[in-house]
Amino acid sequence: MDILVPAEDVVPMGQVLSTLAAPWHTTMSVRNFWRQLKHDYLHHLVQPWLDQLVWVIQTQVVLNYMAWATFLEDVYHIGHPKKLTPFQTGLKKEWAHLSSLELSGRSYRMDISRWQCSCKALKYNSFHLCKHLIKSIPPPPATLPTPCSSPISRWL
Ligand SMILES: [Zn+2]
Numbered sequence: 001m002d003i004l005v006p007a008e009d010v011v012p013m014g015q016v017l018s019t020l021a022a023p024w025h026t027t028m029s030v031r032n033f034w035r036q037l038k039h040d041y042l043h044h045l046v047q048p049w050l051d052q053l054v055w056v057i058q059t060q061v062v063l064n065y066m067a068w069a070t071f072l073e074d075v076y077h078i079g080h081p082k083k084l085t086p087f088q089t090g091l092k093k094e095w096a097h098l099s100s101l102e103l104s105g106r107s108y109r110m111d112i113s114r115w116q117c118s119c120k121a122l123k124y125n126s127f128h129l130c131k132h133l134i135k136s137i138p139p140p141p142a143t144l145p146t147p148c149s150s151p152i153s154r155w156l
Pocket of ligand 1: 117119130131132
């Protein structure tokens with residue numbers, strides 16, 4: 001069964017592709033992926049052919065991404081804590097760094113429930129952290145209870 005589309009709704013494929021491929025429509029993650037692809041896998045090629053690019057993606061890029069994805073699986077090293085993502089590692093490192101800093105003594109307007117502070121550092125921090133907010137809340141526990149140690153999980 002054919003689906004009839006009004007002529008005014010038909011968009012030429014070239015226009016669709018140019019719209020999708022326009023640099024102002026690509027997201028930062030796509031740009032970052034393409035930059036990493038060129039740097040890590042295509043550094044020896046100036047203008048790779050399309051079939052060569054597809055072959056590199058199939059034989060190298062996908063395999064490496066699949067290998068990295070196994071670290072993020074829930075079944076990787078069962079019984080061990082899950083490996084932190086790069087974002088979590090960075091957040092933890094930034095939290096520890098800001099916790100070690102001394103406060104200047106100035107007073108800032110803070111709202112812990114909304115996680116807002118009037119200092120300038122908060123808006124420029126990539127993790128939306130500042131030392132005033134971190135110092136105003138109790139420190140997180142050094143170790144969190146594991147699911148196996150809870151009495152409920154023993155019954156399951
Ligand atoms: Zn602050």
